[in-house]
Amino acid sequence: MNLPSYSQFFHTIYDEKSPVGRIGRGTHYSVFETVQWLSPSLGRYKSPKVQKFAIIWDEDHDTRIVDVLEIALMRNLLGPVVFAGERKGSLNIVLSPDFDRLTPSEKKEYLANWQELADGGYASDSWGFDWSYLSSPATGSIIQDSKTRTEAYLFNICNLWELGHSVYNERNPWEDEERMQQSIDSLKSLSK
Template sequence: MSYCPFFQTLHDETRPVGNFGKGTHYSVLRAPIWHDELMVRLERCAFLDFAIIWDEDHDDRVVDAIMVLYISGLLAPVRYIGERKGTLSVLLAPDAIRSWPQETLAQYCSEVSDIGQCLEDPWATKVDSVEGIEHSIIHSSAENVATYLRNIDMLWELGVKPKSRP
């Protein structure tokens, strides 16, 4: 399925797989980007592979939020994004969370929050690290969620490709 003309769908689960969470399943999309995961401008276009984590209702309005993040230049650090119980969870590359000054992270969170509020049906937002435990992207224990997300990353090697050279 094509969710957006700007993104290529690499993998698409359209309904729940297994018994994890409350109907959890995922899709992996690829987008051309011009910033690395730290939001540093790239000399050449690169590609970002990221995952949408769906819950049982497969609410594709999350793609609207992704589109706004994309056209706002905010998608590059995103590794996972999903909506559950009216909250848009945006999980970032660990390097972005570790490397950004606190003010940069606060500004990014504020911009993502503004996007969540400008949608047709406004959503609260939660920005966290992939390694974080404060998000609620999946209804399960933090340990099980971390394992699930690591497995997706292991299969798809999410992130910016090719990796920028120092």
């Protein structure tokens, strides 16, 4: 299955091109991975982690949000983000509960940086800005639906794809090739 490449910095691991089910106004989602040096509480990792996050699309599947998220990555703003979305001209982010470890002034500065990004005219537009915590994502406006349905939808995506930060597991492509050859040999012997 060929997945679209929305970004040079984000690897697409799942993509819905149109709504699946009936939630919100044409709600659907895509899941991405990227390299992340900052923890959800904005501390610096000794070695990078893999960050998985999801974009929640509405009916217009406005890919300009990817441009905004690339800028957020380069400005060290993406670390706490679990979900991002654009709805009715507004940028919405849902943050990891670990973000709550920041001091009030650190939170204020972080959110002001997002507001500046939303106001900045990136992706050929100025956007409104809204945010919420993963513990209560329906308090934001990422999906136009009931609190119960919004939270169930987002929590299911989070659990299904294990969104957040994880350790990068190195793999040796030569070992993969050896295992593949062993499997082929095993199948050949069965067919004899």
